[in-house]
Amino acid sequence: MxxxxxxxxxxxxxxxxxxxxxxxxxxxxxxxxxxxxxxHKFLFGCIGFGLIPFVNGELAGEEAAAAEREAERWLELFNFATLPFYWGDFEPVRGRPGTARVLTAARWFAERGCVVKGHPLAWHTVTADWLMAMPNEDIARAQVARIVRETTDFAGVIDMWDVINEVVIMPIFDKYDNGITRICRDMGRIPMVRMVFEAAREANPRATLLLNDFDMSAAYECLIEGVLEAGIKIDALGLQSHMHQGYWGEEKTLATIDRFARYGLPIHFTESTLLSGHLMPPEIVDLNDYQIPEWPSTSEGEARQADEMTRHYTTLLSHPAVAAITYWGMSDQGSWLGAPSGFLRADGTPKPSYDALRGLVKGAWWLxxxxxxxxxxxxxxxxxxxxxxxxxxxxxxxxxxxxxxxxxxxxxxx
Missing domain, CATH: 2.60.40.1120 (Carboxypeptidase-like, regulatory domain)
Known part of the structure; x- marks a missing residue:
């Protein structure tokens, strides 16, 4: 070695x-x-959203060939897939969930040796619009029923879930009205967490259940402490690290891990990104507010991304509390916010970051x-x-x- x-x-x-x-x-x-x-025992993950049409046989010709090449590169690097369960997309019409399509994708990854996680079961963003016509008590019942349905239907294929996403901001979210913010504001954060975790735990007792958030401030620590003091069992903590405004660096990353490692729970870096183009301006508070027509990958940016990717993964692997990292997007094609954050350019060709990470995962860290x-x-x-x-x-x-x-x-x- x-x-x-x-x-x-x-x-x-x-x-x-x-x-x-x-x-x-x-x-x-x-x-x-x-x-x-x-x-690897360590979970090196990536979202598998973009491969769902391919594994369901929905593509043909060059689109199918390009997706097959992407799938091969995905499998060469990762052993852990996250699939989408955004309620508004998964069940846009009440009673008509997209179970079959996502289950086909989940089985495809599982058959190739990957651990599969569902994301998320409860979130105030991209939630079902039809909840808005219901009183809060019925919204809460529908949320529980949705959790029971998904964790039951996917059990044995998906046994890991981001149960609830971004609870810190959930009851005070003010971008637009939605049913999940309504019930979280009504019942409070900790009772909301209890409700959704107990529903998931009862439906699939063997599942690994995560609490996930982007807020790395003391507010998330207070939430975790309150949840644990209330006797709510969570299996792992999810920390998001979308670095659209620049790489955190080793010192900040390790300090963040240490703050959350004190709870004695495995830590998953659930949503990581590093850019290969210009960085988002530092004055942007909500990353979603930065919307531009084009955001190209550049040669200089790709070299920077490869270096930062190596440093980031090495830092995470060096800390014993970290059990998994999920990268938020294989390709720039269809990337979140249109950012040049993928391992592949929009034309499907690999960036230096892909080769850099492969050199670690299947090179320096591989026998x-x-x-x-x-x-x-x-x-x-x-x-x-x-x-x-x-x-x-x-x-x-x-x-x-x-x-x-x-x-x-x-x-x-x-």
Missing amino acids: IALDPSIKRHRTADVTLTLTSPDGTPLAGHEVVVAQRD PPTKLTTDGSGRVTFSGFLGAYEVTTPASTATVQVDTPGDTDLRLTV
């Missing part, structure tokens, strides 16, 4: 002693084996096929990142999961 950041080596790798035995328990002494990494020979006790030793490893002997192939950093003893029957 090449030289690593000491924190990454300490928290993300293992020195494995693997004992191989035959089915009757006899050590396989003096056997040549090949050990190859097949997956390629390695030939080893067992000793007299059937043992081989290797060092690698936590994750799944395929072990091949002349007679068979088996998989072993390396989940614990440091010195690790494992046994495998092959």
Whole structure:
């Protein structure tokens, strides 16, 4: 293994002693084996929104070919997909949810070894317009029913959810009226969180449930503390990091992680972006307010993005509290706010950031096929990142999961 950041080596790798035995328990002494990494334990994620038409067979010709190339690049880099469940888009007409289309996409990712997450089950933005004609009590019942339906219908394929999104601003959101802000204002943030988490937990007890927010101020910390003091069980904290106004830098990133790591919950960087064009002006408060006709990727910006991507991912991997990072968009085509934030340009060609991250995820942080020979006790030793490893002997192939950093003893029957 090449030289690593000491924190990454300490928290993300293992020195494995693997004992191989035959089915009757006899050590396989003096056997040549090949050990190859097949997956990371760490969740390297990206949204899969743009691939939904492709996996549902809705494209043809060059559109289908371009989407297939994007899908191949997506799968080469990521093991964790986030799919959209924005209520207003998912169920624009009450009682007619888009379950089949999204479920097809979820299965496509899952069949290719990806963990799949749904985003979000409750949010005041892109929520269903038809809620507005209902009294608050009925809106709350409809929200719970929607959560139960989705977590039940997708169970076994999607067992991870951003349950509620951006609660800090939810009851005071004033861009436009909507049903979810109404009920959150009526019942309060913590009762709202309790309602949606309990509905999701009861419907799918094995699901991993996240609280997600963009507000990295003390207000989010106060919310988390209130939620935990109220006895509401959450499984992970989602931190958004849309860096349209510039890279946070290592110091700010680590300080932010430390502030939220004190709750003892795994941290997911749920929405990360870094730009390869000009940065959004610093005076913009709500990123959604910056709407321009064109926002091109530039050579200078692409070099900067590649450098910042390497630094950002290295920083996140160095902190033991971080369990996942989801990048918010594979391509500039259809990107959020039209920003040049993707790994691919609008024409589908990869930017330097794609190659830079691939050089980490499947290079510096990856063990390629390695030939080893067992000793007299059937043992081989290797060092690698936590994750799944395929072990091949002349007679068979088996998989072993390396989940614990440091010195690790494992046994495998092959």
